[in-house]
Amino acid sequence: MNPTRGRTVAELVAAWWGDHRPGLWFEGRVLTRHEVAAGAAGRAALLADLLPPGAAPHIGVLLDNTPEFPMWLGAAALAGAAVAGINPTRRGAELARDILHTECRILVTDRTHLPLLADLDLPGVRLLRTDSEEYADLLTSYADAHPDACRATPSDRFLLYFTSGSTGAPKAAICSQGRLAAAGRSLADQFALGPDDVHYLCMPMFHGNAVIAGWAPALVSGAGVALRRRFSASGFLPDVRRYGVTYFTYVGRAIQYVLATEPSTEDRDHSLRLGFGTEAGAVDAAAFERRFGARLVEGYGSSEGGAAVQWSPGTPPGAVGRAAPGLVVLDQETRAECPPARFDGAGRLLNGDEAIGELVNRGPSPFEGYWRNPAAEAERRRDGWYWTGDLFYRDADGYLYFAGRTDDRLRVDGENLAAAMIENILARYEGAAAVAVYAVPDPVTGDQVMATIAGAFDALSFAEFLLSQPDLGTKMAPRFVRVVERMPVTATNKIHRAALRKEGFRCADPVWWRPPGECAYRRLTADDLEHAEGPPAPTRGPSPVRRQGLEPRTR
Structure with a gap:
């Protein structure tokens, strides 16, 4: 079957009908493309009968990356409905708010996630538990359903995916069938993806990265899909070999976790050629290519789809x-x-x-x-x-x-700085497995730079490292360094910056700091807190460069 150029997701799903090549791999199971399309068609017919008349055609999916997730995406496309991916790390009232805000009349889940729903008030929401006998019996009634792509139009609402933010409730961004199909087509063309490729979906499918950058281009190009229930750094390379993966997507700290696994002489024994995502950083992208022989392409696209920047040769x-x-x-x-x-x-x-x-x-x-x-x-x-x-x-x-x-953004001594720029420099520190940079309040005005480093940290070697970085500006050196064993991350492996900012240097982890006018980092103690938060050094004192601790160490 040739790759389809369908204008809707429904057309792309329907194009898999009758194709009996392997199309989906999951934990020892293999489904053909036809079986995936047939499963989507049966669920679409079930959905049409279960949705209350006059209700917004919205369903919530609270699942790990199992075959049910892409089949329910396909079902929603065929039925002209929309899917809200529900974040399983949300709890209590916040979780209920996500489901009710998106007006989900049906919530697809399983036994694993039922405890999250206990004691939640979800009026008008019907639960479908995919591992129940009732669910299996329901699907049996629709086993002969056929995909009918004619119901859907490019403007049909298809995804309601929550954007993360540091404050306020998550916002549900809208993505139509036409926009998702176009995004998949753009990526398939950009990376020359085809029906012989296998896309590895190890990022959570409730997030836009896996669906927009992984699943959609697979539908367009006719590629197969290998699912990982939840991301595992140790399972990454074995999965790549097992399924013959050629393309994968990533976000957040995933690449750093893979690089932290034990190196092997067989690290290049695989079919992988390309990874596409965000936030790996130039240092880790280069390290990944050196070790595994596969290129990473860092892209930019706003979650809501309003702007995108495409890498090209010569960048x-x-x-x-x-x-x-x-x-x-x-x-x-x-x-x-x-x-x-x-x-x-x-x-x-x-x-x-x-x-x-x-x-x-x-x-x-x-x-x-x-x-x-x-x-x-x-x-x-x-x-x-x-x-x-x-x-x-x-x-x-x-x-x-x-x-x-x-x-x-940080404002230090009247100068605007960007956290990402400082992080790119600190990521070169040999002991750092992950780095986050953010602002903490300055005692008088503006901000002070604070960094969290996951990995090994030595105060002397870190100070000397800073002195050797030619692109480290005089205002960029961290005043505070928090050292953690593992970087706190969100469900999508992005650094949990909001939590780090909130805790600041009053946290349970060890914190090192460079007091104004001193040359070296030392442990922050309870006695130091008054100085860290209290009045700054006198105006007629060490120069701004010295206060940042950038002068050479006296031997």
Whole structure:
């Protein structure tokens, strides 16, 4: 079967009908493409009968990455319904809020997740437990269902996926069938994905990364899909070999976890050729390619679909890609376009204060809004443009560099800094398995730089490491360093920055700090807290460079 160019997800699912090649692998099970399409068709027919008349055609899916998840995605597409992926790390009232806010009339789940729903008040929500006899009996009645793609249109609402944020309740971004099909087609074309490829879905399918960047291009290209119930660093390479994986997606700290596994002489014995995702960082991407011989491509796309930056050959190291027409970096206050970045010979950004701004799409935007959240929608569409909420800077040749979220910006001694830039430098520290940089309040005004490092830390070697980094600006050195065994992450393996910021340096983990005017890091004690939070060093004292601890150590 040739790859399909369907305009809707329903057409892409229906195209698998009659194709008896292997299409889905999961824990020893193999389903043909036809079986996947038939399973989706049966569930679509069941869904049509179960949805109450007049209700929003929305279903919630509270599952790990099992075959039921993609089959219910296919079912929703065929039925013209929408799927809300429910985050299993949410609890209590917050979990209930996600389900009720998206008006899910049916919640598909299993025995594993039932304890999460205990004592929740979910009026009007019917539970379908995929591992129950009742569910099996229901599906038997629809075993002869045929996929009918004619019900769906490109504008049909298909995904309601929650965007993560540091404050407030998650927002449910809308993705239509047409937009998801187009996104899958774009990635399949960009990476020359075809029917002989196998896509590995190890990121959670309730998140947009796995569905948009992994499942959708597989449907478009006719590739097979290998599912991992939950991400496992130790299981990554064995799965790649077992299923003949050629392409995978990642997000957050997943690459660092894979790199932390024990190296082997057989690390290159596999079929993998490409990984696509975000937040691996240049250091880890290079280490992954050296060790496993497979290239990682860091991409950028806002969760809501309002802006994207595509990598292309010739993109400088550290850059995401060239700015497409309409993409600009704007000063958040003046709305003026930020000037191009200037670098010194060491690659240090010289004018970050003026060059770093918010990435804005002033051209046509595929952003389709948020479900029942007009205030958040208006915030995204200020001045008729799409504001991404992400910080970037642009070089003289038009290449864009990611600098973090808008709430990851730090203002130190009157200078604006971006957390992502500092993290890229600290990631070179030999003991660091993962790094997070964020702001803690300065005693007088602005911020102080704090870093959390997962891995091994030695105060002397870290201070000497900082001195040897030519692109570390005089305001960038962390005042505080928190050392953890494992970086706290969200369900999608992104660093849990909100929790780190909230705890600051008053946390249970050991914290090292560089008091103003001192050269070395030392353990932060209870007696130090008054100085850390109290009045700053006198104006007529050590220079700003000395207060940041960047001067050479006296031998």
